[in-house]
Structures are given as structure tokens and as C-alpha cells.
Amino acid sequence: MRRVVVILALLLAFSGAGTAHAAGYRYWSFWENDGATWAYATQGPALARPADGTVNGFRFAVSADSQDAAKPRETPDFEAVCGATPPKPGSKRIAVVVDPGTRADAPAGEKPPPPLAACARVGTEATSADALAAVAKPLRYNGDALLCGISGYPESGCGEQISADGPTPTASRATGALQKPKADDAGGPPTLGILAGAAAVLTLTTAALWQARRRRA
DSSP: OHHHHHHHHHHHHHHHHTTTTEEEEEEEEEEEEOSSSEEEOSSOTTTOOOOTTEEEEEEEEEESSTTSOOOOSOOOOHHHHHTTSOOOTTEEEEEEEEEOOOGGGSOTTOOOOOOEEEEEEEETTOOHHHHHHHHSOOOEEOTTOOEEEBTTBSSSOOSOEEETTEEOOOOOOOOSSSSOTTTOSSSSOOOHHHHHHHHHHHHHHHHHHHHHHHHHO
């Protein structure tokens, strides 16, 4: 039994080693508004095809996952943004809210631009990504078609991991921006690595307990 306790302690230490200093990822997250509150999007904007009258939001911040992701700070209704844009046959109107976040989340040497709220008139089959491109150029993407910058912000970086001591040179993991359905179709960074780690710990723990019982038998 003592051996099992030692193994469990080592497993717990191992599982926590990779996350002890991780604060999250710096990225653009995607949100949908129901007229009163923001909800974390269940699809990426490259897949979402909003109807006329929809309000979409994008927020730049450092977030660990969808549970603690920072929402856009303004919650305008559709009429406040698109009221002056009349409907037109063959098109739809999408209210787009872009919140570049705070100085605390900004990359070193950069300052967040002012928030943006604009009405995008796009084709009836357009995605949320198309609506964003209509009102917030230039957009910047990486080689995996992950959205890295909106209206030129930030100038560099893309979904980098942020630790307690600052950015670490790891591969991009955030998918809350645009066009990365192969990694995660939702509006935020994937949690596959975390789940896989937890599953590995559980498997090894179960094996250790089984081995201990077998020895006693």
C-alpha cells in the first residue's frame, strides 16, 4: 500500500508540473449575444452562419479556458449598432463588437486600440468570419488559418501560452479566433491536452491499485 501512495504522489506531481505556472493563452475569443448577455460560442466563426439581426463579439484577453474567458465589456443590442443600416434583399446585417481588452492582456510594447461596434452587411450565406472581415480589417492569420489579429491588433504573436513569468515560446493552442475547426470548433482554446493528461493519470493510478491488490492476494 505504501508503494501505491508513493506512486500516486508522483503521478499527482507529474500531472501538476505542466500547469503550475500556466496562466492561460493570449487570444481572440468568439462570443454570441442573445440580446441581454454574452455566451461563449459553440462554433468557430468560420463555421457559424448567423441570421440577420445577430450580435457577434470578439474579445482579446488571456484566458485559461472557456470557463474563465473574458467577455466583451460592452453588451449593445442589435438596433444600437445596426439601426441606421436598413435591410436589403439578398443580404443580412450582423452587429459586430470587437473588444481589444486591457493593457494587462496586451503583448509587451503594444497598446489596445479602442473598442469597435459596427454593422456588417454581408451575403445571406456569410459566416461570422465574413462579417468580421467586412468591418474590422486588416485581419492577420497564421499558417494554420488561426486568427491572430483584428484591425491590426496585436501586431505579432498568435495564441501564445502565458505563464506566471510571461509568454513562453510554445506552439499556438488557442482556437477561439477564426478558422481552425480541425483543432476545436468552439470559441476558445482546446482542452484536449488537459483531458489527455488527466486520463493518463487515472489509467496509471488504476493500474497501480490493481497491482497492489494482486500482490496482497
